[in-house]
Amino acid sequence: MDKKRSIGVTIFGWLNVIFFGGISLILYILVFLLALGGSSAKIAAASGQSIMMFRVSMVYGILLSAALIVTGLGVLKLKERARTQTIYLAIVMLLADIFFSMQNFSTSGFLLSLIYPAIIIIFFSLPKTKEQFKQQQPAV
Numbered sequence: 001m002d003k004k005r006s007i008g009v010t011i012f013g014w015l016n017v018i019f020f021g022g023i024s025l026i027l028y029i030l031v032f033l034l035a036l037g038g039s040s041a042k043i044a045a046a047s048g049q050s051i052m053m054f055r056v057s058m059v060y061g062i063l064l065s066a067a068l069i070v071t072g073l074g075v076l077k078l079k080e081r082a083r084t085q086t087i088y089l090a091i092v093m094l095l096a097d098i099f100f101s102m103q104n105f106s107t108s109g110f111l112l113s114l115i116y117p118a119i120i121i122i123f124f125s126l127p128k129t130k131e132q133f134k135q136q137q138p139a140v
Contacts, residue, residue: 003078008123009132016072016086020116025065032058057100064093080133087124090117 005013035058067089074082097113123129 003132005076005078006129006132009075009078009129012086012120012123013072013076016068016075021065021067021069021072025062025069028058028061028065032062053100060096064089064096078133083124083130083133087121090120090124093117094121 035054067085071082071086071089075086094114094117097117101113
């Protein structure tokens with residue numbers, strides 16, 4: 001019997017792969033390349049960050065986006081390891097959002113940045129969602 005993926009798992013899997021992973025990765029790489037061209041001070045100043053915080057946030061964004069693509073693909077294949085890693089990434093996102101918000105606090109931006117990781121943690125921790133990722137026992 002094949003595993004059946006729910007619409008919620010499908011939506012979150014593709015959101016991680018395409019939007020939060022793919023598009024974000026492209027944007028982070030483009031900004032990073034602009035910064036390498038000598039614009040890092042201007043970009044950091046425009047974002048209200050120090051140059052060091054700007055570089056840290058760029059590397060974090062690139063690594064997180066790549067990880068979201070990988071775990072999103074695993075979620076679409078209903079891999080249990082991908083489900084747990086998605087929860088861990090959401091926790092990292094929450095902690096990083098808190099850390100980065102301390103550097104440049106914006107209430108609306110901060111609250112919005114907490115919503116997606118919180119939904120991910122709750123959704124992928126639900127018993128019905130966990131059930132979809134359980135390994136099928138071969139028929140004897």
